[in-house]
Amino acid sequence: MWVYQKKLQFPVNIKRKDLRMAKNLITQLGGPNGELGAALRYLSQRYSMPDNKGKALLTDIGTEELGHAEMISTMIYQLTKGATVNEMKEAGLDSLYTEHAFGIYPTDANGIPFSASTFAVTGDPLADLAEDMAAEQKARATYENLINLTNDPDLLAVLSFLRQREVVHYQRFKELFDEYVEKGLQ
């Protein structure tokens, strides 16, 4: 089971409303390389890991990703806070407003709802870990695109932190992958 702590992993305090960035950023909640998919990918794959090391790593990284989904949702909440219907319209978010008003719903940047088809569980630890390594690199690349789209330091601090987490997670998955190859574990 999980226990909730009423805090974020890293501070999110965005003071400037930016509806366009909210629309772009939502893909890191519900898009193909997003944090929700990352959490579900690792927490689903862990059952077929061949040893306790793999079960521990996927559990612990999957748990961190749940915290990242909360951070992305927080950013979107703060980026859209106090927006009027007219502002939503002007920013091209009227279709989003129609479906969800000011609620936060996991979609990609084009409004396509989150889907478990964005990740795989093959039951083969090498195949799963290879996917996890790719997923971390794709998420890193997406964070760089988002960093290129804003100058707001409040936003950049969090995006940079989250991007760097992809770098560390990639390294941990690679270490495990290499060890399993060496041991011939499958």
Place this chain on the structure above:
Amino acid sequence: MNNVNNTYYQNYSNVNDITNIKNEESLQKNLTSITEGFRRGNIFANLYWPYKKQTYNFVPSNNRQKLLLDIMENSFYAHELNLYLDNFPNDREKIEFFNKYNKKAETLIIEYNQKYEPLTLSGNELKELPWAWEDSPWPWEGV
């Protein structure tokens, strides 16, 4: 693309120039200080891979924010060691470090629970009315 990659790897190898290593952590040359590691999102100097400007300062505006930031920094340090130890379970020095920062984070959380509002329900006795768990700010609303 080549230019982008060159920039990455250049930064990657120059990383020690901007590492702020404090006394005790200097025993562990590979580890940053807790504050630096937290700002970077990575406590391992040899794994740090920056993109553009990567670190930002936080200036807490009151004691509550300062304590919360301390909790986040210590928790993050322990979490990073947790992931490392999952892969390298026989590193005694890192286990000692994990215990130290994990304990520190727990102590600070209890202090925060007592001084301000509950961050956790476990190990936290709620005596006041109304029920303090719902009567305190949620993380997305800022503290």
